[in-house]
Amino acid sequence: MAKKILIVDDDPAIANLLTEALAEEGYQTYMITQSLRFYDAVREHQPDLVLLDIMMPYLDGRDELKLMAMGIHHKIPVIVVTAFLGAVNEEKEFREAGVVHIVYKPFDLDKLVELVKSTIGEP
Numbered sequence: 001m002a003k004k005i006l007i008v009d010d011d012p013a014i015a016n017l018l019t020e021a022l023a024e025e026g027y028q029t030y031m032i033t034q035s036l037r038f039y040d041a042v043r044e045h046q047p048d049l050v051l052l053d054i055m056m057p058y059l060d061g062r063d064e065l066k067l068m069a070m071g072i073h074h075k076i077p078v079i080v081v082t083a084f085l086g087a088v089n090e091e092k093e094f095r096e097a098g099v100v101h102i103v104y105k106p107f108d109l110d111k112l113v114e115l116v117k118s119t120i121g122e123p
Contacts, residue, residue, distance in 0.1 A: 002028040002123045005116065006047040008038055008064065009081065010056040014105070018051060018081070021109055022116065026123030035059040039067045047076060049120045052099075054082040062090075065097035077119055079103060081112070
């Protein structure tokens, strides 16, 4: 059974790019572009990994991490994919919330795919 990845980004172009690239590698991918659907998507799909944007309307990535920490989903690894350069100043808090890597936009797609593989293994 393929490993599942939930991609959360309010920019549909980035979300589609990540979804297609990881699906081509053999991962089962789920994409949401509305942050308010995040927690339901985590519960529904039970992903092995979450790729999470930080700067989103309504609930930002920090809020999403808090939601995960409050539930049974706190052990799901998270890779933050963000244009928020201030994330480096919040790295300790992110790590405590389950973030295993922080990737800054614009990113190298091939390197991000390799990072996914090194985090959760091959599909």
